[in-house]
Amino acid sequence: MNYVQLEKLGEGTYATVYKGRSRTTNEIVALKEIHLDAEEGTPSTAIREISLMKELKHVNIVRLHDVIHTETKLVLIFEYCEQDLKKYMDQHGERGALDPNTVRSFMYQLLKGTAFCHENQVLHRDLKPQNLLINRKGELKLGDFGLARAFGVPVNTFSNEVVTLWYRAPDVLLGSRTYSTSIDVWSCGCIFAEMISGLPLFRGRDNNDQLLHIMRIIGTPSQQTFDKMAKDSPEIQIKQFPRYPKQDLRQAVPKASPHAIDLLERLLKFDPAERISAAEALSHPYFTSAASNNTFTVGSMAPPAFTFPHPHGLPPPQQQQQAFSRPPNFIANPVAVHQLHAAQQQQQAQAAMGGGYGGVPMHYNTSFGHNPR
Template identity: 45%
Template sequence: MDVVEKANAARQKRWTKDRKVGEGTYAVVYQGREAATGRKVAIKKIKVGQFKDGLDMSAVREVKYLKELAHQNVIALLDVFSSKTNLNLVLEFLDTDLEMIIKDRSLVFLPADIKSWMAMTFRGLEFCHRNFVLHRDLKPNNLLIASDGQLKLADFGLARDFADPGYKMTCQVITRWYRPPELLFGARYYSTAVDIWSVGCIFAELMLRTPYLPGESDMDQLKTTFRALGTPTEEDWPGHTKLPDYVPVGQFPKTPLRELFTAATADTLNLLGKCLIYEPRKRISAKEALSHPYFFALPYPSHPSKLPKTASQLAASRMAEEAETNVDMNGPGPAVKAAPPNRLKRKMSGDDIGRSVARKLDFSQPAAA
């Protein structure tokens, strides 16, 4: 056994797979733990033996970009090892995603909560874009939630760098409901604006509690988009009729966002509208979004630890708190802690919205490495 094989065998022994928690076409995800400490992890086993070149490009991309991107709002890659014909990615364990939160009808969202999730999404995305990485598959179930409430961008299997602006890229990326119209029209040259459109769709979904633009096919996706936002003109989006896959879809009037998002503030609608501009070059950037008045007006973003939690998250939090309380049995007694707020079926109040629950995120702090 050579040095590389020995190192791989040592890494493999460090981690234990406990149970399968998900399976896709090319990968199986397990809940696992670190053998020495018992720390929970997720182990993504990618089946590489079936590919003619030996390794799926999505696996290569995921390893490449996660090793490069260390940020509190991007999922952490802890280790990589191979076994037989499989590549195993060891990731921090996050058992909840934003889609689960949105679909849990027992949870009530405050405007401050949505603002917090959006702030963390833009922070993670700004870090990716600053490092010349496009995510290209942003959607609620790829935004994972940690036990402390931090939101983290995950699943970088479709990510790629965009340092060379003249390089052709595929338009067959981003899950359809979150795919911008330039990709639906076959654009091969694009940049960070494609991710911003996806974030706009997620923003709308958080307010509606249902997908904003759920098309049944690529053509229906365009129709659904134009029905919601109006058919673009050459004035709105110069040159879009020259895109490779352009086809006329029909004429739909522009409907003000206010008609659907009746409870949203002017700042909310302004930021949403800037994410969903047809002309990609005019869409707001992630960096600009973080300085938008939306994030600095009342209510301030909820502190991540105060965000709504699913029943399973609440149970896990209680277990963690009990474990902390029982650490020092010989001391003067456990410190008295305020119980975590139970946000299940909770009613909104003016105090919640304006003061007591809302906590401002500190955007001035450097990104965690």
């Protein structure tokens, strides 16, 4: 194999993830070694993940470099990212809450990656902070496509056993199996609120409790809305719910700006047909207004670039380019924002990163046992 294993990053029942290095380019990578069953062979979820990720090439999606397949093992070679978003929030946030500039940067990149998936007819189906990777340049990338599915028109019937509970859309919680891109949009809204406040917005214990948490904040839908959703997805099971009035989202996410609140409300519509698309969200005033753009500068100058120490040299120049489009003055490196806003935290941040590779990325999906459609 043209890769050297450096250290184990995580292990599950069906796969083990190692940090590795390319013998030819010296590039640091993540090696995801999938355990093959002698009788069952390669898990179908692994085949699905490989087939999708070989087609999804975008700066905001973790890159699958290579696949090595032998009689005894299957190894997926991914680009290496230092942290997932959850660890980043824990280490750099104020009680988990990120500063407005960083939230806007990460949210823009999350929506770019999600919109690209949807343009290519792919549902991620498991967006959450633990599955979003952050590299040393402050780029956010969608990872863990183990539950992802391609979709077509008409929409196929899918499993409703998808998406981690706290980020699961209400239509899926109600039993929908004919969902589409809107389930990823709902997850983006949940992640958006969590980056602003530092806490998950809806923290239910099970499907029913999760629905109640959602209704307590965005209100119980009208019977007309329920009936419409059931018509759109006949498998949805409607029952009697308490009548909760709609809460002002500013009470649930008090640190959010007016533009952020408006975008949140558009992402978190109970009826999936009413949710804004990821592509539409990128044109929201939260990103495009003059007020939003001005917050990307500190004084009259943009923050300088900040890079994590890299013991194996910098990546090739083409990898250092910012390949995604952004509003004017958009800062692609939120770590630089932290350096200016809290210079005293710089040494702590570097130490927390362990020289740039301290985060243990459990986001490469080591569990292939569950196989939803």
